[in-house]
Amino acid sequence: MICVLRLSHRKIRDQRVSTHVFLVARAFGADEGVLCGELDKNLLDGIAKITKVWGGNFKVRYEENWRKFLIERKKEGWKIVHLTMYGLDFEEEIKKLKNKIGKKDGKIVVVVGSQKVPPEVYQIADINIAVYNQPHSEVAALAIFLDRLVDKKTLEKKLEGGVIKIIPDRCMKKVIRVKKD
Numbered sequence: 001m002i003c004v005l006r007l008s009h010r011k012i013r014d015q016r017v018s019t020h021v022f023l024v025a026r027a028f029g030a031d032e033g034v035l036c037g038e039l040d041k042n043l044l045d046g047i048a049k050i051t052k053v054w055g056g057n058f059k060v061r062y063e064e065n066w067r068k069f070l071i072e073r074k075k076e077g078w079k080i081v082h083l084t085m086y087g088l089d090f091e092e093e094i095k096k097l098k099n100k101i102g103k104k105d106g107k108i109v110v111v112v113g114s115q116k117v118p119p120e121v122y123q124i125a126d127i128n129i130a131v132y133n134q135p136h137s138e139v140a141a142l143a144i145f146l147d148r149l150v151d152k153k154t155l156e157k158k159l160e161g162g163v164i165k166i167i168p169d170r171c172m173k174k175v176i177r178v179k180k181d
């Protein structure tokens with residue numbers, strides 16, 4: 001089980017990037033997205049609609065208190081992974097995490113920031129992981145991290161269902177409707 005938590009969302013400033021965080025989470029194998037910061041119903045509805053149309057079981061919801069959420073998840077046995085440029089090298093750490101996720105009860109919360117991340121997040125996290133020790137983007141960091149963590153077979157299985165499907169084609173857009181709305 002993989003949950004992606006987006007910290008400190010600002011409705012006007014972050015709408016596009018936070019949406020992309022959840023689009024990447026869903027497409028790259030996460031099971032759940034949690035929005036913290038300002039409540040943004042349009043964003044949550046938009047992601048739910050994408051899942052309905054394109055398949056999978058990705059759930060997205062709002063959580064007012066990220067601290068309480070992370071502490072509770074930790075107690076329930078989830079591993080908290082914070083993506084930050086200040087963290088340890090992801091190539092090494094991902095091997096250990098992959099082991100965990102493969103197990104039936106493997107549960108990981110991946111935390112991505114937006115504005116300045118509170119120091120407490122670094123302390124609550126079981127591990128702070130960097131996708132290279134350079135500043136870049138939460139969307140890129142999450143995509144690279146999940147791509148390494150989740151294998152392709154699991155990914156395809158997680159995204160079954162939906163009402164439309166792409167037929168990959170070299171030179172045109174081919175989309176079929178697999179069932180009625």
Ligand SMILES: C[S@@+](CC[C@H](N)C(=O)[O-])C[C@H]1O[C@@H](n2cnc3c(N)ncnc32)[C@H](O)[C@@H]1O
Nearest residue numbers: 083084085112113116117130131134136138141
């Ligand atoms: C654009 S950064 C801003 C970070 C913020 N100024 C701070 O104090 O941490 C937003 C988020 O992108 C992610 N991020 C950026 N660079 C990263 C890297 N090299 N490795 C992992 N995550 C990264 C982190 O989750 C970070 O919180």
